[in-house]
Amino acid sequence: MSVEVLERRLARSKAKVAALERMIETKSRELFVAAEEARRAHAFLDSVYRAMPSALVVVDENGSITHSNDAADRLVGAESLTGTRLADLFHESDALTEEQHSAILAGSTPQSERSLRGPGDEEVPVLFHPSVTADEESRSIICVFVDLRERRELEMQLRHAQKLESVGQLAAGVAHEINTPIQFVGDSLQFLEEAFSDVVTYLGVVAQAVSGLDEAAQEGLRDAEEEADLDFVREEVPKAVQRAVEGVDRVATIVKAMKGFSHPDSNEPAAADLNQAIEQTLVVANSEYKYVADVEMDLGELPPVVCRLGDVNQVLLNLIVNAAHAIEAAREDPNQRGKIILRTRTEGDSAVVEVTDDGTGIPPHVVEKIFDPFFTTKEVGKGTGQGLAIARNIIVDRHGGALDVETRPGDGSTFIIRLPVRGCSGGREAA
Amino acid sequence: MKGIVFNLLEEFVIENWGEETYEAVLDSAQLETQEPFVGPGTYPDADLVELLVKTCEKVGAEAPDALRAFGKFCFPKLAEVGAVFLEGHDHPKSFLLSVHDVIHVEVRKLYEHANPPEFAYEDPGDGQLVMAYRSKRNLCAFMEGLLQGTGDFFETPIEFKKTTCRHDGADWCRYELAFAPARTAAAE
Numbered sequence: 336m337s338v339e340v341l342e343r344r345l346a347r348s349k350a351k352v353a354a355l356e357r358m359i360e361t362k363s364r365e366l367f368v369a370a371e372e373a374r375r376a377h378a379f380l381d382s383v384y385r386a387m388p389s390a391l392v393v394v395d396e397n398g399s400i401t402h403s404n405d406a407a408d409r410l411v412g413a414e415s416l417t418g419t420r421l422a423d424l425f426h427e428s429d430a431l432t433e434e435q436h437s438a439i440l441a442g443s444t445p446q447s448e449r450s451l452r453g454p455g456d457e458e459v460p461v462l463f464h465p466s467v468t469a470d471e472e473s474r475s476i477i478c479v480f481v482d483l484r485e486r487r488e489l490e491m492q493l494r495h496a497q498k499l500e501s502v503g504q505l506a507a508g509v510a511h512e513i514n515t516p517i518q519f520v521g522d523s524l525q526f527l528e529e530a531f532s533d534v535v536t537y538l539g540v541v542a543q544a545v546s547g548l549d550e551a552a553q554e555g556l557r558d559a560e561e562e563a564d565l566d567f568v569r570e571e572v573p574k575a576v577q578r579a580v581e582g583v584d585r586v587a588t589i590v591k592a593m594k595g596f597s598h599p600d601s602n603e604p605a606a607a608d609l610n611q612a613i614e615q616t617l618v619v620a621n622s623e624y625k626y627v628a629d630v631e632m633d634l635g636e637l638p639p640v641v642c643r644l645g646d647v648n649q650v651l652l653n654l655i656v657n658a659a660h661a662i663e664a665a666r667e668d669p670n671q672r673g674k675i676i677l678r679t680r681t682e683g684d685s686a687v688v689e690v691t692d693d694g695t696g697i698p699p700h701v702v703e704k705i706f707d708p709f710f711t712t713k714e715v716g717k718g719t720g721q722g723l724a725i726a727r728n729i730i731v732d733r734h735g736g737a738l739d740v741e742t743r744p745g746d747g748s749t750f751i752i753r754l755p756v757r758g759c760s761g762g763r764e765a766a
Numbered sequence: 767m768k769g770i771v772f773n774l775l776e777e778f779v780i781e782n783w784g785e786e787t788y789e790a791v792l793d794s795a796q797l798e799t800q801e802p803f804v805g806p807g808t809y810p811d812a813d814l815v816e817l818l819v820k821t822c823e824k825v826g827a828e829a830p831d832a833l834r835a836f837g838k839f840c841f842p843k844l845a846e847v848g849a850v851f852l853e854g855h856d857h858p859k860s861f862l863l864s865v866h867d868v869i870h871v872e873v874r875k876l877y878e879h880a881n882p883p884e885f886a887y888e889d890p891g892d893g894q895l896v897m898a899y900r901s902k903r904n905l906c907a908f909m910e911g912l913l914q915g916t917g918d919f920f921e922t923p924i925e926f927k928k929t930t931c932r933h934d935g936a937d938w939c940r941y942e943l944a945f946a947p948a949r950t951a952a953a954e
Contacts, residue, residue, distance in 0.1 A: 336785045343789060351802045358806055 390461075390480040394421045398440060401475070410461075410482060412454030421478065426450040426458045440476060442467030451480065460487060510593040517590060521583045528576045535569055592618035604758050606639035609647070609686055613677050616651040624659035627666065628673040628692070635680040641758030646729040650738075653722035654690040654750045661694025661748065685736070685753045693747040702742060735759030767814045767903070768880060770847065771840070772803035775817055778839045783825050791820045808879045811903050830907040837911020838918070845919055858920040859895050859945055862913075863887060883909070886938065893945050898938040906931060906939040913943070922946055 384391060390407035392400045403416035411424060421439070422431040429450035431439075438444045446464045453459035462481040467474060545553055592615045617630060624630065655675065662673030676691040697705060701712060706727045730738040734754055742748035779788045797813045818836075822829050845852055851869045855861040866885035873880050883901030890896065899909050910926070917924035923946040930936035 340785045340789050344785070347802045351804050354801050354804045354807070358804065 390482070392416055392421070392424075392478045392480075394440075394476040394478055396440060396474050398422060398436060407480065410453065410459060410480060411451060421476075424451050426452045426456075428458060439465045439478075442476070448483065460484060506593065510590045513586070514590050514594070517583055517586050521580065521587065524576055524580050524583060528573065528580070531572055531576065538565070538569070589618055589621075592616075604641050604643055606641050607644040607647070609637050609640050609642075609688060609754075610634045610679055612644060612648055613651060613679070613688070616648055616655060617677075620652055620655045620659070623656045624662075624675060627659055627663045628675045631674060631676045633676065633678040635678070637679050637681060637686050638756055640686045640754055640756050642734055642754055643729075646733060647754070650726040650729050650752065651688070651690070653726050654752075657722065657750075658690055658692035658694065658748075661692050661696075663694075665693070665695040665745075665747075681756070682753070684756055686756055688752040688754075689749055690752075691747065691749040696744040696746050696748055697740070697742040698744050702740065705740070706738075730754065733759070767809055767811050768805070768877060769803045769807035769809060770805045770844075772809060772814060772817070773805055774840050774843055775814070775821075775836065776803075777843070778836050779821055779825075781839075782835075787821075787824055791817060791824055794824070795820045806877070808877070815903075833905060833907035834911035834914070837908040837913075838915040839911070840908075841912050841915025841919055856920070857945070858916045858922050858924060859893075859943075861916065861920070862895060862897060862943075863889075893947070895943045895945070896940065897943055898940045900932065900938045904932050906933070909939070910941075913941070917945075 384404050387404055387406055390410045391404045392407050393402040395401050398421050400416045400419045400421060403413075407416055408414065413419070416424075422436055425431045435444070442465070444465050446462060449461055449463040451459045451461050460483040462483055464479045464481075466477050468477055469475070545556055548556070613632070613634065655677075658675045662675070666673065673693050676689075678687075678689040678691070680687050706723050727738050730736045730752055736755060736759070737751075737753040739751045739753075740748055741751070776788060779791060795813075795816045797816060798810045799813050803809060818829065818832065821827075822832050825832075827835075848869070851864070851872070852861065855864065866887070870882040870885075873882055883899055883903070883905075886898040886900075888896035899906055906928075910928075913924055913926060925944045925946070926941045928939065928941055930938060930940040932939050
C-alpha cells in the first residue's frame, strides 16, 4: 500500500469518526427529546389514571392485578391492590366463577352489574367493564368499576318521590270525588233542620189540642211522649243537626282547600292573595302539625302578589310540614306542644312570608346543605330530601325571590320567603 | 441504502483486488454523497450502483457475477452484526422464512428511513421453499449471492432455480429453492 493510499485511508477514517460523532450527537438529541415526550405522555396518562373517579385495575393473563388507581384502592378499602387476584375483589354473594374468570381473561365478557367486597365486607354495587389490551409481548385486561351506590340511592329516592306524587294526585282526585256527596249531605241536613223545626211547631199545636181529648187519650199521648223522651229529642235534635252541619262544613273546607292547593285556577303567574294561600295550606297540612304544635298567625296587609300560586302553595306546605317535624323531633314529652308562627309583611317591593318553629334548629354543618337536592337528615321513607331544593328552585329560580333561613340549634328556625310583588319578569327561570 | 452495505463493498473490493483498486474506484465514481460512508447512515441507492459499476469496470467483471460474489461475501459479515436474528435457527429454511416478517420489521424499527426489499413465500414441504423477491433496486443477483452465503453459513447448500425475473418485466423475482440434506456429525 502506498503512502498516498494510506494517507487517504487515514483521512477517510478521521472523516468517518467525525461523521459518526455528529450522528451520535443528533441521535442523542433525538433520544432526549423522545424521552422527554414519553415522560410527559406518561405523566399525563398517569395523572388521568389517578384522577379518574372510576376504579381501574390492570390484570395480567394469570388474573393477578398489576396496577390499580387510587379510586380502586379506595373503593375496596385497600392500601394497594397490586398482587391481589381479580377474583378476590368480588363479594362472596357475587363470587366470580371459574367460567366467568376465564371469560374475562379471554376478553369475551360484556359490561355487567356486580358486587365487590368493600371495607368491612360491605357489598358495593358496581358497573363492571373489562376489556383486553395486548401488545407484542403480553396481554392485559383493563377492568373499570363504576360505583353504583349513589345512583341506587338516587333511584330509590326518585321512586319514593314518584310514589308520593301519585299519592298526591290520588288525594286530589279523592277530594274532588268527595265534594259532590258532601254537598248532598249538607243539603239534606239543612232540610232536616228546617223540617224538624216545622215538626216541633206542629207538636206545640198538638199539645194545645190535647186538653180537648178524653182522659184515656190524654194519658195515652202522655205515655207516648214519655216513651219517646220528646223533651230530650226537642232539645238535642237541633244541636245534633247543627254539629253535623258544622262537621260537613269542615269537610267541605278541607276538600276546597285541597282542591285549591293542588289545582289552582291556573299555574301561570297571576295576582294572588298570599294570606289566603297560607290559611288554605294550614288546612291541608292540619294533620301534620295538630298533634305536636299550635299555630299562631300574624298576617299583615299584603297586596296581591304576582306568582304561580300552585308552586307557592307547595313551598308553604313544605315549610309548615318541616316545622312540624322539627318540633316533633325536639320534644322530650309526648304531651309537649310546640309553636308554629306564620307572619307576613311587605318590605319595599317584596312580600315577606316567615315560617317560624321552636323545634330542633339546624346545626351549622347541616344548614349549608339543606337546599341541596336529595339531602335529608330523615330516615329513608320519611323524607326524599327534595322539599327545600324544590322550594329554593320555585322561589329563587322561578320567581326571582329569595329563600333564607335563620336558625339556632335547640331554639328553632325561621324560613323567610321574599317574593317580588310584581312577579319575576324573565328572571332566573329554571329550564 | 444503509451505510453498512457501502462499507462491506469497500471491504469486498479491498479483500479481492486491493487498496489501490478501491481508491481508483472512488476516484472514478461520480457520487452524490460527499462525506465518507458510515454504517448507521443512509445513502442514495444510485451511489451503490455507481460504485458497483466502477468496480466492475476496474476489475473487468460482469455486474451480475460481481453482485453474486458480493452477496456471498456479505452474508457472514451481516450474520456477525445481526447475530440475534440467527438465534433459534439451525436450518437455512427457517432463517429465510424469518427475513420478511422478523428481520426486516426490526430493521425498519431501528432505522427510520430503511427500505428493505419485500419477500413472499410458498412452502411446498420439507427441503423446499419458494421465495419471491421484489425491490425497486432490482439487486436480485446480490440476493442470489446472499442465498449462497446463507447455505454456506448453515453448512446446507441451497440450489435454486429462478422462474421469473424483474429484469424481464415480472413483478417478482421468483426462486424455487432446494436444501441439501443437513450434514450430521456422523456424516462429517
